[in-house]
Amino acid sequence: MAKTAKAASQTLKPSKVVVVKAPPPGPTRPGAKLAIAGGTPVSATPVPFRSTALSQADIDAAVAVLKSGMLRAAKKCEELEARFGEASGARHAMTCANGTVALQLAYEPLLKPGDDVLVPAWSFIATVSMVVARGCRPIFVDALPGTYQMDMADAARKLTRSTTTIAATHLYGCPVDINAAQKLAAKHGLKVIYDAAQAHLATYRGKGLGAFGDAVTYSFYATKNLATGEGGLISCNDDALARKIRLLRSHGETDKYLHESVGYNYRMNDITGAIGCSRLARLAEQTRQRQKNAARYDAILRAIDGLTPPATTDGAEAVYHLYVAQMDPRRFTCTRDEFVNALKAEGVPTAVHYPCPLTRQPAFASFADAKVQKSVPVAESLCQRVFALPMHHDLTDDHLRLIGEALTKVAAAYRA
Numbered sequence: 001m002a003k004t005a006k007a008a009s010q011t012l013k014p015s016k017v018v019v020v021k022a023p024p025p026g027p028t029r030p031g032a033k034l035a036i037a038g039g040t041p042v043s044a045t046p047v048p049f050r051s052t053a054l055s056q057a058d059i060d061a062a063v064a065v066l067k068s069g070m071l072r073a074a075k076k077c078e079e080l081e082a083r084f085g086e087a088s089g090a091r092h093a094m095t096c097a098n099g100t101v102a103l104q105l106a107y108e109p110l111l112k113p114g115d116d117v118l119v120p121a122w123s124f125i126a127t128v129s130m131v132v133a134r135g136c137r138p139i140f141v142d143a144l145p146g147t148y149q150m151d152m153a154d155a156a157r158k159l160t161r162s163t164t165t166i167a168a169t170h171l172y173g174c175p176v177d178i179n180a181a182q183k184l185a186a187k188h189g190l191k192v193i194y195d196a197a198q199a200h201l202a203t204y205r206g207k208g209l210g211a212f213g214d215a216v217t218y219s220f221y222a223t224k225n226l227a228t229g230e231g232g233l234i235s236c237n238d239d240a241l242a243r244k245i246r247l248l249r250s251h252g253e254t255d256k257y258l259h260e261s262v263g264y265n266y267r268m269n270d271i272t273g274a275i276g277c278s279r280l281a282r283l284a285e286q287t288r289q290r291q292k293n294a295a296r297y298d299a300i301l302r303a304i305d306g307l308t309p310p311a312t313t314d315g316a317e318a319v320y321h322l323y324v325a326q327m328d329p330r331r332f333t334c335t336r337d338e339f340v341n342a343l344k345a346e347g348v349p350t351a352v353h354y355p356c357p358l359t360r361q362p363a364f365a366s367f368a369d370a371k372v373q374k375s376v377p378v379a380e381s382l383c384q385r386v387f388a389l390p391m392h393h394d395l396t397d398d399h400l401r402l403i404g405e406a407l408t409k410v411a412a413a414y415r416a
């Protein structure tokens with residue numbers, strides 16, 4: 001890896017999470033009328049849910065490529081590969097068009113049609129839909145109730161004779177229990193592919209996620225921690241696999257118009273690469289800011305009965321692509337949806353990731369009958385309980401104070 005890339009990566013490692021106290025309570029009195037019922041909202045203008053604005057440096061980087069006329073995948077994509085690979089602890093990094101084709105490019109050389117693949121029931125659809133697109137059978141594994149990550153004990157229970165691979169998502173930016181996944185894989189001769197679309201720069205036992213598994217995939221979609229609009233990357237540590245993925249990415253071309261194998265055009269372009277490089281320079285600092293915000297949220301939520309902050313896998317450092325809390329409907333007189341509607345009226349937008357487990361997606365009906373659906377009770381319960389609070393590097397102390405106040409007010413109004 002180039003020396004400059006190494007130097008850059010040293011500034012990219014996020015620091016340890018610090019536990020901080022909840023901000024002081026705001027002026028809302030207990031029993032204040034909810035905004036949804038005609039009362040005064042805690043925040044007159046909604047707190048921004050995310051922060052996606054480009055900096056002038058990002059714009060200049062994209063304009064420089066436009067001015068050069070070199071729009072295809074070239075130096076900027078290569079620079080992003082070198083720097084992101086180094087920052088995430090991987091030997092090889094290959095940029096591509098988006099996080100979905102990153103999965104396809106990782107799955108094609110590692111999975112055979114007909115394989116059974118252990119997949120999370122609680123994730124974004126792409127992790128699993130690309131397994132199905134490869135002609136494999138997804139075996140749905142339940143989530144852990146605290147960290148939301150794939151439960152490797154359930155994975156072990158669901159192993160079949162045809163299982164060849166674990167395809168796990170580092171969901172919301174929190175690494176899965178990599179130790180348990182690797183142990184299970186080693187015991188049964190399985191491959192492991194990690195979907196880190198939401199987990200740029202997360203670490204496990206002090207190492208970047210690129211150090212683990214057969215391949216790791218990323219998305220640089222417009223709302224991701226590292227966002228280029230569309231974009232993705234695959235990393236791995238095996239030279240032969242990296243070569244296969246590079247060939248698949250670009251029509252199997254080894255020389256001009258010489259095609260060693262059948263492939264696709266799944267390349268990134270240099271405008272995207274330039275934006276990625278420019279934003280990568282700020283990612284470590286922005287990640288630290290997310291982690292500080294998460295510590296503030298943890299303190300706020302711990303003080304409210306019936307609300308639970310997300311737990312982190314032992315040994316993992318999460319990067320909080322999303323900060324997903326849980327609301328226990330038994331502790332309130334409302335449903336989660338009513339709770340978040342009331343928060344919205346107070347000026348606190350939220351989102352539900354995800355409204356149902358993947359086992360209930362119509363797209364997977366042929367792989368998930370009623371018995372399979374019943375076999376993921378944690379995922380079934382999470383979809384009634386989770387909500388994501390605003391999370392980004394631009395959240396201010398004032399935002400966090402208002403959010404804390406709104407949570408306290410809504411929780412008090414709906415107290416069972």
Ligand SMILES: Cc1ncc(COP(=O)(O)O)c(C=O)c1O
Pocket residue numbers: 098099100101123124126127169195197198218219220221230231232
């Ligand atoms: C976990 C996960 N995997 C894969 C993807 C797919 O990435 P993309 O939208 O870049 O195709 C996403 C995007 O939301 C995701 O969150």
